[in-house]
Amino acid sequence: MTAASAEQQGYLEDFEKLAARASRNGGAWVGDLRRRAMDRFRSLGFPTTRDEEWKYTSLDALRRACLRTVDAPAARPVDGSGPFESGDWERYELAFPWTGREDSTGPGGARGGATAKVPGKGSGRDTPDGRDESLFIGRLADAVERRLPWTEAHLGRHADHDGHALRALNTAFLEDGGAVRLGRGVDLDRPVHLMYVADPGQAPNRIVHPRTLVVVGAGSRLTLVEAYAGAGDAVYCTNAVTEIVLEDDAELDHYRLVREGGGTFHIGTVQVHQARNSRYRSHSVTTGGAITRVELNALLDGEGADCLLQGLYVAGGSQHVDSRTAIEHARPHGTSRELYKGVLNDRARAVFNGKIVVRKEAQKTDARQSNRNLILSRDAEIDSKPQLEILADDVRCAHGTTIGQLEEDELFYLRSRGLDAALARKLLVHGFASEILDGVAIEPLRDGLTSRVLAELGA
Amino acid sequence: MLEVRNLHARVEGKEILRGIDLTVKAGEVHAIMGPNGSGKSTLAQVLAGRDTYEVTGGEVLYKGQDLLEMAPELRAVEGVFLGFQYPVEIPGLNSLYFLRAAVNAARAHRGEEELDAVDFMALAKERMKAVEMGEDLLRRPVNAGFSGGEKKRAEIFQMTMLEPTLAILDETDSGLDIDALKVVSQGINLFRGPERAIILVTHYQRLLNYVVPDMVHVIHNGRLVKSGGKELARELEDTGYSWVEDAAGTGTDDAMEQPTGHAAGREGGA
Numbered sequence: 171m172t173a174a175s176a177e178q179q180g181y182l183e184d185f186e187k188l189a190a191r192a193s194r195n196g197g198a199w200v201g202d203l204r205r206r207a208m209d210r211f212r213s214l215g216f217p218t219t220r221d222e223e224w225k226y227t228s229l230d231a232l233r234r235a236c237l238r239t240v241d242a243p244a245a246r247p248v249d250g251s252g253p254f255e256s257g258d259w260e261r262y263e264l265a266f267p268w269t270g271r272e273d274s275t276g277p278g279g280a281r282g283g284a285t286a287k288v289p290g291k292g293s294g295r296d297t298p299d300g301r302d303e304s305l306f307i308g309r310l311a312d313a314v315e316r317r318l319p320w321t322e323a324h325l326g327r328h329a330d331h332d333g334h335a336l337r338a339l340n341t342a343f344l345e346d347g348g349a350v351r352l353g354r355g356v357d358l359d360r361p362v363h364l365m366y367v368a369d370p371g372q373a374p375n376r377i378v379h380p381r382t383l384v385v386v387g388a389g390s391r392l393t394l395v396e397a398y399a400g401a402g403d404a405v406y407c408t409n410a411v412t413e414i415v416l417e418d419d420a421e422l423d424h425y426r427l428v429r430e431g432g433g434t435f436h437i438g439t440v441q442v443h444q445a446r447n448s449r450y451r452s453h454s455v456t457t458g459g460a461i462t463r464v465e466l467n468a469l470l471d472g473e474g475a476d477c478l479l480q481g482l483y484v485a486g487g488s489q490h491v492d493s494r495t496a497i498e499h500a501r502p503h504g505t506s507r508e509l510y511k512g513v514l515n516d517r518a519r520a521v522f523n524g525k526i527v528v529r530k531e532a533q534k535t536d537a538r539q540s541n542r543n544l545i546l547s548r549d550a551e552i553d554s555k556p557q558l559e560i561l562a563d564d565v566r567c568a569h570g571t572t573i574g575q576l577e578e579d580e581l582f583y584l585r586s587r588g589l590d591a592a593l594a595r596k597l598l599v600h601g602f603a604s605e606i607l608d609g610v611a612i613e614p615l616r617d618g619l620t621s622r623v624l625a626e627l628g629a
Numbered sequence: 630m631l632e633v634r635n636l637h638a639r640v641e642g643k644e645i646l647r648g649i650d651l652t653v654k655a656g657e658v659h660a661i662m663g664p665n666g667s668g669k670s671t672l673a674q675v676l677a678g679r680d681t682y683e684v685t686g687g688e689v690l691y692k693g694q695d696l697l698e699m700a701p702e703l704r705a706v707e708g709v710f711l712g713f714q715y716p717v718e719i720p721g722l723n724s725l726y727f728l729r730a731a732v733n734a735a736r737a738h739r740g741e742e743e744l745d746a747v748d749f750m751a752l753a754k755e756r757m758k759a760v761e762m763g764e765d766l767l768r769r770p771v772n773a774g775f776s777g778g779e780k781k782r783a784e785i786f787q788m789t790m791l792e793p794t795l796a797i798l799d800e801t802d803s804g805l806d807i808d809a810l811k812v813v814s815q816g817i818n819l820f821r822g823p824e825r826a827i828i829l830v831t832h833y834q835r836l837l838n839y840v841v842p843d844m845v846h847v848i849h850n851g852r853l854v855k856s857g858g859k860e861l862a863r864e865l866e867d868t869g870y871s872w873v874e875d876a877a878g879t880g881t882d883d884a885m886e887q888p889t890g891h892a893a894g895r896e897g898g899a
């Protein structure tokens with residue numbers, strides 16, 4: 171094994187602390203998983219721009235920052251309104267406020283204090299034996315500790331960390347986050363809202379590793395809102411991994427919302443495994459953060475699986491936002507639709523990499539991908555790269571990229587009706603973004619996101 | 630209300646308006662006719678403040694103010710309305726939201742209270758009825774996927790909502806079926822009033838049968854080469870524009886008839 175670099179030293183120390191503390195919790199497999207992942211991180215090190223996958227996104231600043239790991243979410247009551255302009259809508263809510271304060275450890279070394287507003291019956295809290303598999307909405311730490319069988323079956327089995335240093339790091343430090351398990355044929359009556367809240371002002375130079383596991387059983391339906399919010403300009407890193415498993419005919423509407431503070435690195439992976447005739451719909455909205463990189467990988471591993479990826483990234487100032495998606499069609503008759511839109515202002519830089527793989531046996535695949543960008547400033551930049559690997563011969567596959575500015579005609583039309591130039595611009599940007607925002611079915615959430623997006627652009 | 634004096638404008642180095650003189654008084658309707666490419670839309674857009682056209686000479690007074698100094702949005706709230714020859718489609722922008730913002734911009738400028746959504750809707754419904762426009766159109770994004778005729782009707786509807794003082798309608802009659810033409814004409818006639826003026830850019834006598842103009846001007850090659858009463862339009866219908874080309878062919882401004890009436894006494898050419 172290679173010697174750990176100086177930059178890795180803090181991570182190793184923090185890891186040993188965690189390993190000692192967490193060894194009692196859950197089965198031995200969790201400890202093994204963590205240690206294997208830590209070994210991978212040690213030998214991989216932080217990626218550099220010499221790695222093809224990280225060509226346009228440099229993590230040098232993150233590497234040099236030598237962030238220390240916050241060991242568990244701090245206890246803090248959730249008032250229900252949340253920091254994400256989430257508004258008033260019926261939901262099951264779990265909040266993970268990481269403040270990095272020393273008092274985040276509860277009495278007797280009990281971890282966490284993530285607060286939950288979850289359904290009584292069958293929730294993580296109320297079925298201590300964990301036998302009721304039809305419904306679990308709770309903390310991953312709880313689910314693992316109680317050895318619920320779906321944790322071992324899926325945790326760390328989908329998001330590959332062998333070749334990815336940051337996923338390896340998340341896996342090495344995996345401890346808590348949201349866990350949702352629906353058994354067969356459950357149609358949950360309201361969305362599940364996972365809130366990962368960072369308050370780096372309390373203790374800067376920290377890194378957190380939220381881990382989310384969602385397993386939707388055959389024929390079940392779920393709406394999941396996974397939100398990351400931070401405040402202030404302190405240096406901080408969210409390094410998140412979410413694993414999603416959709417069994418046969420399962421359906422998931424997934425909102426992944428990122429609104430980090432100005433000094434934040436946000437690195438995230440969503441790994442989706444789709445079985446036969448399952449439907450996955452992703453709506454990803456990213457604002458804020460200094461450097462953001464979100465990878466979304468979907469494996470359509472059953473016949474007739476259906477995947478829709480919609481994304482919106484908005485960046486200004488000197489923000490850097492990198493969206494990387496990979497849709498892999500492994501079985502016949504799958505469909506995928508992808509539309510990612512970006513709005514860039516000032517000196518912002520965006521990267522879009524959309525990969526579609528159609529394996530040889532995935533005949534009759536129908537895949538379409540599109541990336542559209544609106545550039546509001548001369549100094550903003552976008553690198554957009556579609557990547558198709560088609561090994562089957564009977565498929566339909568299309569992709570397209572556009573990069574444009576606000577239309578002079580449209581601006582003049584609005585101004586000729588009395589709207590001042592700033593308002594006209596704002597309406598046009600909103601018009602561009604609304605194609606994605608309109609896909610947000612939860613109305614108060616959509617309104618909150620819309621104002622957030624416009625505010626981000628100073629509009 | 631509007632005085633255009635020796636207006637010159639060019640786009641991409643090409644001179645398109647080459648000395649326009651035009652005076653429009655409150656209460657009047659002026660028609661501007663002329664061959665394709667003669668500069669009608671350019672004139673209309675310059676008056677509305679489009680900055681892709683560079684004004685290289687002349688002046689424009691609107692209610693005594695220097696119109697060319699004003700931003701397009703200021704012209705609009707001051708009561709200038711341009712009905713576009715080709716209204717722009719803006720997918721993603723809600724028509725109702727847009728129009729309410731426009732109406733309220735004008736109201737705010739006049740120091741009036743803004744209309745709330747309910748009052749606005751009531752007004753919109755009433756005005757829509759007047760131009761027989763389907764309410765469903767308002768539920769769609771601005772002009773998005775509208776047919777040619779629907780777009781023109783929507784322009785007139787916007788005009789009736791914004792209640793401008795000077796309406797410049799650029800070929801609002803083109804693309805309308807016979808019934809729609811009647812409805813739109815009715816809309817324009819309802820809008821006519823002693824405090825308002827209208828400039829109609831059109832290719833067809835048909836519109837002028839419904840909206841009878843006080844003056845008709847012929848534009849050719851960036852200049853108004855002939856002006857007259859409503860009978861001039863009928864004359865043009867019979868003879869076409871070949872004669873203006875002949876007239877322009879003589880090459881001197883003196884050979885052209887000066888615009889009559891309000892422009893009398895001023896230089897017709899550069």
Ligand SMILES: Nc1ncnc2c1ncn2[C@@H]1O[C@H](COP(=O)(O)OP(=O)(O)OP(=O)(O)O)[C@@H](O)[C@H]1O
Pocket residue numbers: 640641643645663664665666667668669670671672681714
């Ligand atoms: N943006 C532009 N760039 C280059 N040329 C232009 C531009 N706008 C107008 N022109 C030219 O200016 C001339 C006048 O155009 P304009 O649109 O004013 O004509 P018009 O009289 O309205 O014609 P029509 O009856 O066809 O609507 C045309 O030759 C046109 O090609």
Ligand SMILES: [Mg+2]
Pocket residue numbers: 669670671714799800
């Ligand atoms: Mg024209």
